[in-house]
Amino acid sequence: MSPVAEAVVEGTLPGRVWLYSNYNCNLACNYCLTESSPQSARRELTGKQMVEVATEARALGFTGLGVTGGEPFLRPDLPEILLQLADILPVVVLTNATLFNESRRERLRPLAGAPIQMQVSLDRPDPIVNDEMRGPGNFAKVVEAIPMLIDMGIHVRIATTAEHIEEDDRVRLCELHRRLGISDDDHIVRPVVRRGRAVDFDMGVEAGAPDLPAELTITADGAFWSPFGPTVRQGQLDLDLLVTRTTRPLATPASALLRLVEGRPPGGDTQLNIR
Amino acid sequence: MTVQLVEASQAPLLARPYYANGDPGPIVAALAQVPELLEVAMPFIGMTLAPSAIPWRTKEIVILRTSGVLECRYCVQSHSLVALDAGLTRAEVDALRRPAPAAPVFEKAADRTLIEWVDAVAGGRGTPPPALMTAMELHFRDHEVVELAAVVGVTMMLNRFCTTLGLPTAPDVLARLAAEGLA
Numbered sequence: 001m002s003p004v005a006e007a008v009v010e011g012t013l014p015g016r017v018w019l020y021s022n023y024n025c026n027l028a029c030n031y032c033l034t035e036s037s038p039q040s041a042r043r044e045l046t047g048k049q050m051v052e053v054a055t056e057a058r059a060l061g062f063t064g065l066g067v068t069g070g071e072p073f074l075r076p077d078l079p080e081i082l083l084q085l086a087d088i089l090p091v092v093v094l095t096n097a098t099l100f101n102e103s104r105r106e107r108l109r110p111l112a113g114a115p116i117q118m119q120v121s122l123d124r125p126d127p128i129v130n131d132e133m134r135g136p137g138n139f140a141k142v143v144e145a146i147p148m149l150i151d152m153g154i155h156v157r158i159a160t161t162a163e164h165i166e167e168d169d170r171v172r173l174c175e176l177h178r179r180l181g182i183s184d185d186d187h188i189v190r191p192v193v194r195r196g197r198a199v200d201f202d203m204g205v206e207a208g209a210p211d212l213p214a215e216l217t218i219t220a221d222g223a224f225w226s227p228f229g230p231t232v233r234q235g236q237l238d239l240d241l242l243v244t245r246t247t248r249p250l251a252t253p254a255s256a257l258l259r260l261v262e263g264r265p266p267g268g269d270t271q272l273n274i275r
Numbered sequence: 276m277t278v279q280l281v282e283a284s285q286a287p288l289l290a291r292p293y294y295a296n297g298d299p300g301p302i303v304a305a306l307a308q309v310p311e312l313l314e315v316a317m318p319f320i321g322m323t324l325a326p327s328a329i330p331w332r333t334k335e336i337v338i339l340r341t342s343g344v345l346e347c348r349y350c351v352q353s354h355s356l357v358a359l360d361a362g363l364t365r366a367e368v369d370a371l372r373r374p375a376p377a378a379p380v381f382e383k384a385a386d387r388t389l390i391e392w393v394d395a396v397a398g399g400r401g402t403p404p405p406a407l408m409t410a411m412e413l414h415f416r417d418h419e420v421v422e423l424a425a426v427v428g429v430t431m432m433l434n435r436f437c438t439t440l441g442l443p444t445a446p447d448v449l450a451r452l453a454a455e456g457l458a
Binding site for chain 2: 225
């Protein structure tokens with residue numbers, strides 16, 4: 001067993017490897033870590049690169065994959081890529097779920113039954129505050145998309161990112177996700193992290209390597225400590241959570257990350273509940 | 276094109292130890308863009324260029340002369356001061372920095388041979404002339420020649436690196452160079 005595999009089994013190293021499929025997004029949320037928007041440079045990983053990383057990740061002993069962006073589903077080839085990835089390791093893909101028009105829905109159908117979870121962002125139980133943060137019409141599109149995805153046989157989770165959420169809002173949000181067919185186990189609430197555009201809006205909690213799970217994150221710019229690492233501030237990529245520029249062979253960043261993790265006191269990353 | 280020199284607040288995880296004592300200088304701040312390279316390069320560079328079995332003064336003759344031959348502004352400026360600190364005279368430092376032959380300025384035969392050998396290694400192509408290698412054998416043992424060759428090689432790498440990236444000389448270095456009449 002490789003040192004990375006041992007560390008994953010022992011829980012020293014998280015089992016999931018994240019892939020930043022692209023940085024552009026159809027939305028421009030005010031707390032976005034990567035300042036993503038329709039104008040952002042794509043900085044894509046190719047499908048071939050993602051599949052090769054996934055293959056190496058499995059061989060090294062990692063146990064899951066995450067795909068994030070930007071909005072991954074802006075890429076027309078994403079459903080096919082997800083299916084290839086899911087043949088290698090289970091996948092969770094993060095999406096704003098606002099792009100699933102009829103033609104895109106048809107391309108999603110093959111995902112049903114595959115080990116793929118879709119994590120959809122929904123921040124508030126009503127459109128006013130939700131859409132203030134995420135853009136006009138976001139709420140309506142999301143509450144329409146979620147039952148459609150579930151009906152299609154796709155496993156859906158909801159992620160709520162909140163600077164501060166009143167108890168009443170939290171209760172109503174949970175009622176809403178249950179009505180939409182999402183169990184409590186598939187609803188996560190996490191804080192806004194003060195990186196990227198959140199800094200401009202004076203939002204979020206400060207989070208560095210000690211606060212973040214060390215989930216190896218592969219981007220077109222290098223390998224990072226966490227999916228909260230490759231953030232962008234005023235158009236400049238942050239380097240403070242860069243592990244290596246080398247992304248392949250994956251053993252290079254994985255070994256470096258493991259060395260860094262082994263030098264960190266245990267349990268530090270559980271304080272802020274950043275997942 | 277000017278590459279971004281990584282500031283302390285942006286220092287990647289593997290690079291942070293190099294920022295622990297303040298400004299690490301532009302070579303580290305540039306290499307921090309590629310932290311996996313930094314963490315292997317700096318120990319090697321440090322071990323090669325730092326005082327060792329070879330006397331500090333001898334190493335600085337090699338470093339400064341190589342930098343002069345390759346016309347690396349950053350390395351010449353920085354190592355002019357290090358060379359003074361290592362015991363070279365101002366006249367010796369001045370001679371090593373210039374393209375003209377520097378060996379005649381030095382009294383010891385070993386120094387003169389070394390400078391001619393550096394000129395051949397850093398400025399020439401192929402193996403240095405046999406007569407020069409024979410002369411080196413009179414003054415230096417095998418392991419010393421090996422180490423001196425490594426010093427020239429690492430210095431040449433740094434010369435090209437610093438010149439290509441146009442790394443800036445620190446203001447305090449420029450001020451002291453002016454005070455020493457070496458600006």
